[in-house]
Amino acid sequence: MADSFYDECDYLLKAVLIGDSGVGKSNLLSRFARDEFRLDSKPTIGVEFAYRNIKVGDKLIKAHIWDTAGQERFRAITSSYYRGALGALLVFDITRRASFDNLKKWLHELREFGNSDMVIVLVGNKSDLGYSREVGEEEGRIFAEKEGICFMETSALENLNVEEAFLQMITKIHEITSQKSL
Numbered sequence: 024m025a026d027s028f029y030d031e032c033d034y035l036l037k038a039v040l041i042g043d044s045g046v047g048k049s050n051l052l053s054r055f056a057r058d059e060f061r062l063d064s065k066p067t068i069g070v071e072f073a074y075r076n077i078k079v080g081d082k083l084i085k086a087h088i089w090d091t092a093g094q095e096r097f098r099a100i101t102s103s104y105y106r107g108a109l110g111a112l113l114v115f116d117i118t119r120r121a122s123f124d125n126l127k128k129w130l131h132e133l134r135e136f137g138n139s140d141m142v143i144v145l146v147g148n149k150s151d152l153g154y155s156r157e158v159g160e161e162e163g164r165i166f167a168e169k170e171g172i173c174f175m176e177t178s179a180l181e182n183l184n185v186e187e188a189f190l191q192m193i194t195k196i197h198e199i200t201s202q203k204s205l
């Protein structure tokens with residue numbers, strides 16, 4: 024049976040997707056939330072949400088994930104998008120160098136508006152398009168190491184590592200939250 028927003032859970036967490044337009048954010052989210060992929064995705068403008076219940080250890084966590092739904096194109100993301108977010112998937116497209124070069128800008132924004140201990144996972148998406156790769160896997164790893172964040176390459180199209188990227192973020196958030204409540 025599909026999860027209902029009103030199902031019992033131990034706690035709710037908010038996480039955001041961020042990165043340049045066209046890198047695959049909304050398809051990563053629809054894979055994670057509904058196991059769907061859209062070839063001609065044209066999201067409506069305005070924030071989109073999805074949620075999924077995840078069991079981590081003995082806790083049932085409701086992960087509420089926010090997607091920009093195209094607003095980044097107009098630099099229209101406001102601080103309320105980041106408010107209260109405990110985690111972020113910072114996404115670039117391995118076939119588009121510009122989306123990698125813009126990571127610094129997105130990190131700056133995340134750190135300016137987000138929680139200071141926000142868990143950030145860097146995601147190099149479209150790994151199925153290796154033949155037109157413009158950013159090496161090693162480059163992604165080195166960037167993430169320097170910034171002290173996690174890194175993973177994914178393919179929303181082939182459903183590779185998508186679950187893993189979200190789960191890595193959610194598990195880390197859970198670790199931090201549990202330590203705080205000790």
Ligand code: GDP
Nearest residue numbers: 044045046047048049050062064149178179180
């Ligand atoms: P967003 O603007 O960041 O939300 O990106 P979208 O999810 O709308 O995806 C932009 C385009 O990239 C769409 O045409 C998708 O079909 C395509 N796309 C997204 N993820 C992948 C992927 O993993 N592999 C490939 N080959 N295409 C993808």
